[in-house]
Each structure stands twice: as structure tokens, then as C-alpha cells.
Amino acid sequence: MRPTPAVSVQEIGHEYGSRTALTDLTFDVAPGEFVALLGPNGCGKTTLFRILATLMRPTRGRASVLGADVGADPGAVRRRIGVTFQSPSVDGRLSVRENLMHHGHLYGLRGRELSARIEARLEGVQLRDRAGDRVDRLSGGMRRRVEIAKSLLHEPDVLLMDEPSTGLDPAARRSLADLLAGLRRERGLTCLMTTHLMDEAEGCDRVAILDRGRLVALDAPSALKACVGGEVVKVQAEDAGAVAARIREEFGLAPQETDRGLCIADPRGHALAARLAERFGDRIRSITVSRPSLEDVFLRLTGRRFEGSGDVGG
Amino acid sequence: MSDSAAGVLAAGSLARREVVRFLRQPGRIVGAVATPVLFWFLLGSGLGRSFNVEGVGKGGYLEYAFAGALAMVVLFTAIFSTITVIEDRREGFLQGVLASPAPRASVVAGKIVGATVLAVVQAGLLLILAPVTGVRVSVGGIVHALAVLTAMAGGLSGLGLVAAWRAESVQGYHAVMNLVMMPMWLLSGAVFPASGASGWMQAVMAVNPLTYGVAELRSALGASREALTAAGAPGAFASWVMMIVFAAVMIAAGERLASRRPGA
Numbered sequence: 001m002r003p004t005p006a007v008s009v010q011e012i013g014h015e016y017g018s019r020t021a022l023t024d025l026t027f028d029v030a031p032g033e034f035v036a037l038l039g040p041n042g043c044g045k046t047t048l049f050r051i052l053a054t055l056m057r058p059t060r061g062r063a064s065v066l067g068a069d070v071g072a073d074p075g076a077v078r079r080r081i082g083v084t085f086q087s088p089s090v091d092g093r094l095s096v097r098e099n100l101m102h103h104g105h106l107y108g109l110r111g112r113e114l115s116a117r118i119e120a121r122l123e124g125v126q127l128r129d130r131a132g133d134r135v136d137r138l139s140g141g142m143r144r145r146v147e148i149a150k151s152l153l154h155e156p157d158v159l160l161m162d163e164p165s166t167g168l169d170p171a172a173r174r175s176l177a178d179l180l181a182g183l184r185r186e187r188g189l190t191c192l193m194t195t196h197l198m199d200e201a202e203g204c205d206r207v208a209i210l211d212r213g214r215l216v217a218l219d220a221p222s223a224l225k226a227c228v229g230g231e232v233v234k235v236q237a238e239d240a241g242a243v244a245a246r247i248r249e250e251f252g253l254a255p256q257e258t259d260r261g262l263c264i265a266d267p268r269g270h271a272l273a274a275r276l277a278e279r280f281g282d283r284i285r286s287i288t289v290s291r292p293s294l295e296d297v298f299l300r301l302t303g304r305r306f307e308g309s310g311d312v313g314g
Numbered sequence: 315m316s317d318s319a320a321g322v323l324a325a326g327s328l329a330r331r332e333v334v335r336f337l338r339q340p341g342r343i344v345g346a347v348a349t350p351v352l353f354w355f356l357l358g359s360g361l362g363r364s365f366n367v368e369g370v371g372k373g374g375y376l377e378y379a380f381a382g383a384l385a386m387v388v389l390f391t392a393i394f395s396t397i398t399v400i401e402d403r404r405e406g407f408l409q410g411v412l413a414s415p416a417p418r419a420s421v422v423a424g425k426i427v428g429a430t431v432l433a434v435v436q437a438g439l440l441l442i443l444a445p446v447t448g449v450r451v452s453v454g455g456i457v458h459a460l461a462v463l464t465a466m467a468g469g470l471s472g473l474g475l476v477a478a479w480r481a482e483s484v485q486g487y488h489a490v491m492n493l494v495m496m497p498m499w500l501l502s503g504a505v506f507p508a509s510g511a512s513g514w515m516q517a518v519m520a521v522n523p524l525t526y527g528v529a530e531l532r533s534a535l536g537a538s539r540e541a542l543t544a545a546g547a548p549g550a551f552a553s554w555v556m557m558i559v560f561a562a563v564m565i566a567a568g569e570r571l572a573s574r575r576p577g578a
Contacts, residue, residue, distance in 0.1 A: 094335070106411060
């Protein structure tokens with residue numbers, strides 16, 4: 001028998017009035033697994049996130065966390081999850097320590113045990129020396145770290161993170177990744193995060209790609225990249241449309257036109273790049289060859305460029 | 315920890331947060347204390363000399379208006395304290411609370427207890443000022459008055475919470491609540507007694523929950539039962555029943571509202 005999934009999403013659909021946010025979403029996250037939900041703004045990842053955090057009921061379908069249904073038994077779900085919200089849920093008028101203290105009380109923690117956990121979590125996000133400061137006097141990145149410390153305080157089994165790295169500098173991002181990896185080793189933490197950062201998604205076991213409310217792929221980053229092909233050639237030309245037509249005709253390839261040039265996946269990309277450069281010469285502004293990234297996977301699967309940004313997603 | 319102990323811990327923590335946040339906003343403290351003192355002074359000394367209001371008792375209008383000023387502190391503080399629900403929702407704090415296992419009843423109780431404490435403490439400050447201005451209150455009267463203020467504040471903060479839970483913006487809430495609060499205060503016996511009012515006004519005063527709190531406050535501040543009856547104020551039993559029923563209904567409505575909607 002398979003173990004109970006940490007997160008299970010079964011045929012979830014959601015509409016806001018006439019606008020469809022999610023369509024027939026089905027996937028599982030295994031205990032101890034790290035899964036990234038990757039998608040542009042408006043792809044539905046925040047909607048899914050709010051459903052899993054028990055803040056919203058989907059129009060259709062079921063979701064459960066460690067076997068507890070988010071609709072029927074939200075209390076059981078809430079006890080097991082930690083939530084890092086994209087828009088901060090910390091109180092700016094309270095100090096860092098006060099925020100964590102109130103949060104602990106909501107989870108039934110108190111006294112010495114709570115104090116010890118607060119100190120440990122503050123250590124984990126390198127905020128011990130700022131514990132007495134009011135949150136609204138901290139920088140955006142520090143506030144984000146308070147949010148993260150808060151979501152880990154009650155030692156959740158499943159961590160839901162909505163764009164956890166927003167506002168974090170590269171060093172803080174790395175230390176967050178280390179912190180999460182440590183919790184996974186020690187306690188088998190499961191993590192489902194939404195992100196628009198490719199390197200953050202690369203660090204996860206599996207990546208779910210959402211596009212306009214649909215799950216278009218769910219696999220390990222390496223497997224996703226393998227489906228694109230060996231190498232990716234990107235061509236920027238003055239008259240991209242005409243060049244694309246010639247490539248189709250003369251090379252029998254299917255370049256994808258994007259707002260930043262033509263994309264061609266090819267097992268022997270560097271050789272192709274040389275031939276293209278020779279054939280089109282000065283019509284080409286630049287030509288690059290690279291290993292496929294998750295961005296290329298997204299383009300391949302959706303036919304559109306991935307426009308990642310830190311803005312509020314759908 | 316048992317479920318009920320966890321619920322009390324969560325509610326207590328949220329109530330404490332309300333008080334801490336209030337104390338960190340000096341503007342709120344000044345507004346909450348200065349407004350009623352000003353109203354009382356202007357009404358009491360201005361109106362009292364201009365009009366001869368019937369049924370105000372032998373203490374004069376300044377003394378009559380004192381209970382009204384106390385009622386105003388409780389009304390304004392209790393109701394406007396619940397604005398924090400809208401702020402919490404907008405600033406994101408509420409989503410964290412709603413995603414936690416703390417029962418919805420604790421979330422509602424935390425808000426109401428917090429708002430009630432703030433309202434009663436501020437009205438209590440005004441009560442301390444009473445002797446300075448010639449209003450004589452006995453120790454028993456102070457205890458009586460604090461009990462009345464607590465019952466009033468509980469109901470009014472429940473009312474505020476129910477209105478604020480759905481409100482989209484602080485501005486909208488302010489506009490709507492002013493529309494409710496000013497008539498509620500004016501037609502509670504705070505400014506003029508029911509005895510001199512017209513028939514329809516007396517009817518409105520009879521269904522205004524604040525009327526019962528004001529009557530009991532006046533009794534706590536030393537008004538005799540005869541004087542109260544002469545002024546058209548309700549009796550002690552009716553007043554307590556109405557205050558408690560109003561508070562129970564409002565708190566229950568707040569709890570229901572919070573439990574029904576899963577969204578933040």
C-alpha cells in the first residue's frame with residue numbers, strides 16, 4: 001500500500017464568477033518531498049495555495065493534507081501545516097519576538113517551550129539580534145524572514161510557501177534553502193512552494209508547471225529539461241518572422257517565435273547554430289546555445305514565454 | 315493542552331495584542347479620551363446654560379451629561395476598536411490567524427475582549443475625573459458603573475465586529491458606523507431625557523440598546539430611581555436584561571459570521 005500523500009489534490013476546479021482560475025487539477029505530493037509550483041502570474045497558483053491553506057473552498061474537487069480533507073476537517077489540516085504567505089501576515093506594530101509569541105499561542109504553545117522555539121527559529125533565520133525590534137522598522141528581506149520563522153515555529157509537517165524568496169537577497173535565499181533542507185533531513189518536512197524563480201524550482205524534487213489554471217507538467221527538473229532536447233538555440237534577428245519561415249523551409253525545423261527571439265530545441269544545437277550563422281549572416285543580431293532551462297520547458301509546453309515577476313499571482 | 319485551554323490561550327493572546335497595538339498608537343489614545351471630555355464640556359456647560367432641559371435632575375445639566383459622556387467613550391472606543399479587523403484583513407495578519415488551528419470563537423473573543431478592555435479602561439479614566447468636576451460618585455457607584463460599562467462595551471464591540479467583518483475599507487466602515495453611532499448616542503438619553511421627547515422618538519429610544527446602559531450608568535452615578543422614572547428611563551431589571559441580551563446576541567452573531575466564511 002502506498003503511504004498517505006502529504007498533499008493530495010483531486011480534480012480541483014475553481015472559478016471567480018465567470019473567470020476560471022483552476023481546471024481539473026490532480027496531483028500528489030509524497031511525504032518528505034519538495035515540490036515547486038511554477039507558473040506566471042494569473043496561472044492559478046495562489047488560488048491553489050489558498051485552497052490548501054484552508055482559506056478558500058474550491059468550486060469543485062477535493063484536497064487533503066496528510067489524509068485530512070481541507071473542506072471537511074480544516075482544523076486537522078491547520079494543525080499540520082505551516083503557511084508562508086506572499087503578502088506578509090506579520091504585525092508591523094509588534095516586535096519580531098511578539099509576533100512569534102502570538103503565533104505560538106494560536107497553536108497552543110506557551111511558556112518555556114515557546115520561548116525556546118522562538119529563540120531557535122530566530123537563530124535559524126539570523127534574526128536573534130533584531131528580536132526586540134518592531135517589524136515595521138525592518139527591511140523587506142528581514143520581514144520575509146520573520147514570516148518564514150513564524151511558519152516554522154509550530155513545527156509543521158507540511159510547509160506551504162507562497163513565493164518564499166520574494167524580497168530575499170541571494171545570501172538569504174541560500175540560507176533559506178539550507179534551513180529547509182535541514183528540516184527535511186531531521187523531520188521529513190514536506191514542502192510545496194509557489195515560485196517564479198527558476199533556480200528555486202530547480203532545487204526541488206519535482207516541478208509542477210501551471211498554465212492558465214491547468215497542470216501542464218509535473219516531473220523532476222532534469223526529466224522536464226530532457227523532454228526539450230539536448231540544447232536550445234536562441235536566435236535574435238531583425239525580421240524574425242521571415243527568418244523563422246526560412247528556417248522552417250530550408251532546415252525542416254519548427255522554431256518557436258517569442259518576444260525575445262526564436263527558440264529551437266535541437267540535440268546538436270551548437271552545430272545548428274554554426275549553420276544558421278553561416279546561412280543568415282548579417283540578418284541575425286545574436287545567436288546563443290545553451291542547455292535547456294525550466295524556462296525553455298515552459299515555452300515548449302505552453303508556446304509562451306515565462307514572464308516571471310514578484311507581483312501577486314492569480 | 316485541552317481544546318478549551320488552547321482556545322482561551324489564543325483568545326487571550328489576541329486580546330492582549332489589541333491592547334498593545336492601541337498603546338503604540340498615541341493618536342488613538344488622545345482621540346478616545348479627549349473627544350468625550352470635550353463633548354461633555356461643550357454640551358454640559360453650553361447647552362445647560364442655554365436651555366432648561368426638563369428631567370435632568372437637581373445636579374444640573376453638566377452632571378446629567380456626564381453619564382452621556384461615559385456612554386460616548388464606550389460607544390466610540392468599542393466600535394472603532396473593531397476597525398482593527400479590517401486592518402488585520404488588509405495587512406494580512408488575519409489570514410495567518412485563520413490558517414491557524416485557533417477556533418474561530420477564540421478569534422472573535424480575542425477581538426471583543428480586547429475592544430471591551432480598551433473601552434472600559436478609557437471610560438474608567440473619565441470616571442476618575444468625575445470628582446474634579448463636581449460629580450460625586452461612591453465606591454459602590456464606581457463598581458456599579460464599571461459593571462455597566464463592561465456589559466455595554468461587550469455588546470457594542472460585538473456590533474462593531476459584525477459590521478467590520480464584511481467591510482471592505484476603513485473609510486467605508488467609518489462612514490457607515492458614524493451614521494449608526496451618532497443617532498444611537500443622541501437617542502439614548504445621553505443628551506436629553508425620554509420624558510420630554512416626542513412619541514416616535516420615545517419609541518426609537520425604547521429599542522435603542524444604548525438607552526438601557528445610559529439609564530443604569532445614571533443610576534450608578536447617584537440618580538435616584540424616582541428621578542430616572544420621571545425622566546422616562548427604563549428600570550434596573552429591564553436595563554440589565556436588555557444589556558445582557560444585546561451583548562449575547564451580538565457576540566453570537568460575530569462568532570457565526572466568523573465561522574461561516576472560510577475566507578480571509
